Amino acid sequence: MKTQINTLKKLLFVALSSAVIYSCKDENWEPVNNYDAEIGTGENTNFDAITDTYADVSGLPYINMWGYRNVHDPSVIKVGDTYYMYSTDVAFGVSVKPGIQVRKSKDLINWTFEGWVFDGLPKKGVEYITQNGGTPDNSLWAPYIMEVNGEYRLYYSLASNKGRLSVTGLATSSSPMGPWVEKDIVVTSKDDNSIGTNAIDPTVLVADGRHIMYYGSSWDGIYKLELDPATGLAKNAGDRGTRIVQRGMTGGMRNGNLEGPEIIYNAEQKKYYLFLAYDWLQTKYNVRVARSDSPDGPFLDYNGANVNNNIDSAPMIIAPYQFKGHSGWQGVSHPGVFKGENNQYYIAHQGRPGVNSFYMDLHVRELYWMQDGWPVASPERYAAVTQKEIKSADLAGTYEQIVLGYNVVPGYGNEQTSPDFQLSSETILSPNGTINNDPNNTWSFNAPYLTLSWGNGAFKDILYVKYGRDWENKVSSTILFTGLNQFGTAIWAKKIK
Template identity: 65%
Template sequence: MKNEKLNILFRAFAVFVMLTLAACSSDSPTEETREETETPETPETPEEPEIPVASKFYTVDNINDTYADVAGIANVANWGPYNVHDPSVIKVGATYYCYNTDVSFGSEVRPGIQMRKSEDLINWEWIGWAFDGLPAKGAAFIKNKGAQPFQSLWAPYVMQVDNEFRLYYSLSSPTGRLSVMGLATSDSPEGPWIEKDLVVTSEPGGPLQTNAIDPSVVVTPAGEHWFYYGSAYDGIYQLKLDPSTGLAANSGDKGTRVAQRAFTNGIVNGNIEGPEVIYNEQQGKYYMFIAYDWLQTKYNVRVGRSDNPNGPYYDYNGLDINTEVDNGPMILAPYRFDGHSGWQGVSHPGIFKDDSGQYFMAHQGRPGENSFYMVLHIRKIHWTQDGWPIVSPERYAAVDKTEITSADLVGNYEQIILGYSVTPGYADEQRFPDFQNSIDLELKTDGSINDNANDVWFYDSPWLTLNFGDGAFIDKLHVERGRDWENKIESTILFSGLNNEGTAIWGKKIN
């Protein structure tokens, strides 16, 4: 069985540029090689590099699905929302900061964790790399185990603790499960970042099949810090941190498992990784957002919730997500509206909120026309009446909020039902994204749906209810105004929600 998500370098040709992609994990570990043991060196404070000046300002009208015109390291200042994978976002004052995996379409990967900032969640300004190469302690750990680390850092997580900013990183190797997560700190979200120490490590062998990749942290109302991580192998783990240091409360602690996947005929149903846990004060619960499946194709987002930071976390059907079951709800998956190539690889969620308490999800999107491009997507998160998160079917575009009446809802829509087909395996098996395609939907003036008088809709702002088959399927949908990105329409009506079986339902009005 393939053990770890294929990361390192994907090579393909796009038009006339060669693409090298370093993604977030590896699934083809090679045999270990032995080297002389190395001792970590105290890194010198790097000289401040000259930051290139951007010539492009991004708006909703000039963000494209592909970006060959600015691909490659020579155009790094103009990457903006492009070349983003595994984003972690934090708001500091009036500014949002994004940190992400080392990736590049059109040039060799430059390790160091990419950093961007934005005032509006649309135009992202490049501000450089967090590190000048690989962090010394993380690289030394892998070399001391007889392997060479990958020349890329993956899946950072950023947080602020009082006046200190903490940046967690992942570093792995071709040796299966030989990985490390470390911590760097700064007094500014723009750095400089100083590596402090290692938080969790993993290596082949041992009683726990952990994989030290994809860190995230939640802070409880009582001030406890809980750390979550994991990619493939034995699932998602959690352990307690020392809030004063950001390191493990008990040195060497690998934690305990809190989430795993199902098996089909003895084969793992793809990947589970990228946990992101938040505490929602209004709901009074902890929510774990998890990435399922292969990052380039079927990547999708699942959610579990708990009353406690260390679990158990339960899914929509009340099942513990730490059992051999594929859990729901699945609130984001590869999708395709009419007239568009679709978006795949839409996971590794980064959850954050603004000053008003509005939650957002950041993630990468890979266009169906060429899945090696990686574009930053930001979506609003809403909460169902029974406390489950749902995401907007369209990317955030700062569309004005105006009243939506029942009369406004009458008309034609493109609807997407986020279904799922089980395809056990990893990159070689999950070569197709399983796009969920839009279908036609019409809400009629008389309250019926399409041409069936037995299917009815009603509206109690902001919730739209679609009742099919006298209650066989009941969709509870949050209504809002948003941009139709596929048709370049500034404002239309969007809806998203769950039906009575926990399946996510999306839609946008097209007239």
């Protein structure tokens, strides 16, 4: 079953081949019109122009209109007052040129398409694959961007037609806009029985002078690999590192895909957080988190279990969901976690609308750290909503609430055909402090945390409260909450009246 993963992905990541040049801008663009003017900027943003589907502007003639569209596997870095995003080569319904897509933004809402890192496939990655009997894909996957002493390092993934015959390579530049120079291959994998994982999906952590890459996918989980800080390449040539994460199994089959790691260190929490992508990217794709006191692990889940011991970890902080009046969002993973203004963390990922899972929209959400040190994600996309004091009286009202439950469906694309949408239900926070007018269920508020107590205190949800946009109902500002119950299950809600 695992040998089908790259083949299935290729059906989603179609690209055109072209000669290798190293640049960010494509001087042959023929803009159709200025879509950015339609969306606007800052306080003048026209959110209604940000649509779920975009068939009429998905092709190459409309690249200046892509913005948040055709985004998969985003990696974001903030340089000065600008955010730069690099992502996989994809487009809805059409072939696209390979090279890693580049976008930038001032506000995390309005994005302009800036071109490609490469004008084609990197030469050294192609050579490795062809020398090992494979044909490289005409697309690059899952880049990771970082800055080291004024040098921008961009790691990329190149897969092939042969299972896990893949490479992760490195390109460098003195500017986030390029031009980029291909340095070398960082780590490789072969389509054989050798120990290791698929050499895709890199992320890099700098800790105590060390540079450590975390990468991989289902074949043998997620690995960590020591890099040379001076070059950004493997410290020891040919090294593939050691495994740190592996998923559980049911009936002799893996419970689903495992890929797309993202590692950060939160200095306030004094812990390392490893975000992971679970399940099939077009349907059940979801985000899990593990944490450790050391960059070397062990990384533990919500229940204190080592995520390298063939388990499915918790908490799951983002998963396919559906609020009323909307087709829902599936495929909501491959997280890119980064810091913005005022030490605010964000998580970027793709979102595929329930009406058609081949569209890929950029979602950016705020992350909050709860009192127990676990991160949670906003139930709605970031919209720069003005914040004001929230009092207990403001919380009384009717909410749409989603409990991010989960059903195990072992397998990959052939088995996980359903997104397993988690549906919203109505919850009322009454002014008298009860939930749904039941005296056995009560709520209390100690800003910014809301506590929902169920069954006379037998169960409790601790939730972070903030204003945000209701995207489904096109309401510019409403109260949102997000958090975890005592079992590590994520709870989302938005106030609707």
